[in-house]
Amino acid sequence: MTAIQVCPARSAKKPFLYVVVCAAGIAGEVAQLITAAQERGWEVGVVATPQGLGFIDAPGVEAQTGYPIRSAWRSPGDPRPLPDPDAIAVAPATFNTINKWAAGISDTLALGILCESYGFGIPTAVLPYVSSAQAAHPAYTESLRRLRDMGILVGAHEPHHPKSGGVAGQFRWEEALALLMPRLSQPS
Structure with a gap:
């Protein structure tokens, strides 16, 4: 079993990626994105929406990343469990999270991080995962x-049939990294 670290000293020059996970049936496959990022030299920390936490293998994700999953705000004086991110990938991003984020609603830790990251200029990619019925709503567009x-890098996603939950194995997790790489190569 891997010991979970609390904001440890980071490896020299290794970029840190936050993966924000929302409540979608495919969220249980997030290890694919974590593995792809780690293979490309990233350290990874996961931030889950409160509902998203129930869709992932939390002990497995924590063992894979070496960091605790964040889902709630920490109390003043508590240690910072994750280093500051160099980039953020929101995958899978649900209808609810996309609409709240765009509206500036910060009622969960995940949304708070996303809203604040805009002000910090942190490169952020989002991979939507919505049904065709949700995608038809004008608020989504x-x-x-x-x-x-706002400069958020939005991945391509074909909405799935309502009530189907989508097709496991067809979500393009690595697209988040492909979207972020050109941004990280640009001088500030």
Whole structure:
């Protein structure tokens, strides 16, 4: 069993990626994104929405990353469990999270981090995972437009059939890394 670290001294020059996980049936496959990021030299920490936490193998993710999963705010004076991110990938991103984020609603730790990261200029990619019924709602289209206008890198996703939960194994986890890499190569 891997010991969970609390904001340890980081490896020299290794970038740190936050993976924000929302409540979607495919969230249990997030290890694919973590593995891909680690193979590319990233350290990874996971932030789950409160509902998203129930969709992932928390002990497995913590063992894989070496960090605790964050889902709630820490109390003043508590140690910081994760280093500051160099980039953020929101995958899978649900209808609820996309719309709240675009509206500036910060009622969960995950949304608070996403809203604040805009002000810090942290490169952020989002991989939507919504049904075609949700994607038809005008708020969704407007929210994606607003996120793009904010400089958020929005991945391509074909909405799945309502009530199907999508097809496991077809979510393009690594697209988040492909979207982020050009941004990380640009001088500030």
